[in-house]
Amino acid sequence: MKHHNSLSDSQIHNAKGFEPARKRSVSTKNLLGVVEWVNGNYTSTVTITSVADQAGSLHHQYLCINNSYDAIKYAVYFQVTSTAVLSTPSGYGGVIAIDLTSSGINSTLIQVATALQTTLNAHADFTASKNEEGIVTLTGLTSASPAKPVSSGFIINVVDVELSDEVLTTDSSGNLKFTSLSSVAADKNYIHTQSESSATWIVNHNLAKNASVTVVDSAGTVVIGQVDYNTINQITLTFKATFSGKAYFN
Numbered sequence: 001m002k003h004h005n006s007l008s009d010s011q012i013h014n015a016k017g018f019e020p021a022r023k024r025s026v027s028t029k030n031l032l033g034v035v036e037w038v039n040g041n042y043t044s045t046v047t048i049t050s051v052a053d054q055a056g057s058l059h060h061q062y063l064c065i066n067n068s069y070d071a072i073k074y075a076v077y078f079q080v081t082s083t084a085v086l087s088t089p090s091g092y093g094g095v096i097a098i099d100l101t102s103s104g105i106n107s108t109l110i111q112v113a114t115a116l117q118t119t120l121n122a123h124a125d126f127t128a129s130k131n132e133e134g135i136v137t138l139t140g141l142t143s144a145s146p147a148k149p150v151s152s153g154f155i156i157n158v159v160d161v162e163l164s165d166e167v168l169t170t171d172s173s174g175n176l177k178f179t180s181l182s183s184v185a186a187d188k189n190y191i192h193t194q195s196e197s198s199a200t201w202i203v204n205h206n207l208a209k210n211a212s213v214t215v216v217d218s219a220g221t222v223v224i225g226q227v228d229y230n231t232i233n234q235i236t237l238t239f240k241a242t243f244s245g246k247a248y249f250n
Contacts, residue, residue: 024162028176039143040178041163046138046147049155050113056081056105058112061152062089065096067125068142076120078112078152080105096123110134190249197244201237205249208232217245 015027017037024040048063062077072093077086080100088095098119103111113134120128120138127140138147146158165181190205205211209232215223225239237247 026168026176030175031173038168038176038178040166041143041180042160043163044138044141044144044146044161045159046141047157047159048113048116048136048138048147049157050109050116050134050136051153052109052112053078053080053100053105053107058100058107058152060084060086062086062095062150063152063154063156064092064148064150065120065126065138066141066144066147068140068144070143070145072125073145074125075150076116080107096120188250192247192249194244194246197242199239199242201239201247202230202234203237203247203249204234206233207249211235211249213237213250214248215239215245216248217243 016035017027021027021037022039022042025037027035028038029035046065051058053059058078059080059082060077062075065074065076066072067074073091074094074096075086075089075092076096076098078098078100081104083097083099083101085097086095096119098112098115100107100112100115103115107115113130113136117128117130117136120126120136126138128136128138130136142163147156149156163180166178167181168176169179171177188207188209188211190207190211192201192203192205194201201215210229213227213235215225215237217223223239223243223245225237228236228238230236235249
């Protein structure tokens, strides 16, 4: 019997899910014990080439467009013959209606593209522009799954640009995620000015950590006192004498 540690490189298989995983991704186990691929972040530019309506053919046809980080998967659908609302398709988080009833049946490509761009650009999750040929471009999307035409017959192209200088961190739930190095490395600090002389200073620094603190009096001399951490955002400083000065938190 041959053991895995004696296999040659050509005999070693990739981990499950390797083929569909994005580049710059790592295999992890989340808090639920499920193995998943965590992707590095990227920005996307989505170009949508519209088609003209033919005798109401676009009515309730839709595109699949995800917002940043796939928070919501939208069915972006067209209202041509009426303003009847499309029921949210299975697996989607919401719908966005593109109202073509003013131009109606046989709306031109430009009319369709204009309505699409105007509606998406007015939506909080998207930034959309349109050129003279009626091509709509979505920008500002971060780590969004590719948009798809689904039932509409539109042509969609997606160009992704991988973000650099990222590190693996844990989110508020303890799951691993990629985060900008600059946001992690940023030095959080706070300066408190004690204008009134007091032997007890209660300071809300809001740094969300048990911060180190250096205290100086109004002459710039370092003063040593008792430090009590009330919370991760508040400290009580107690001294033997009253004075004013500053406290530097890091």
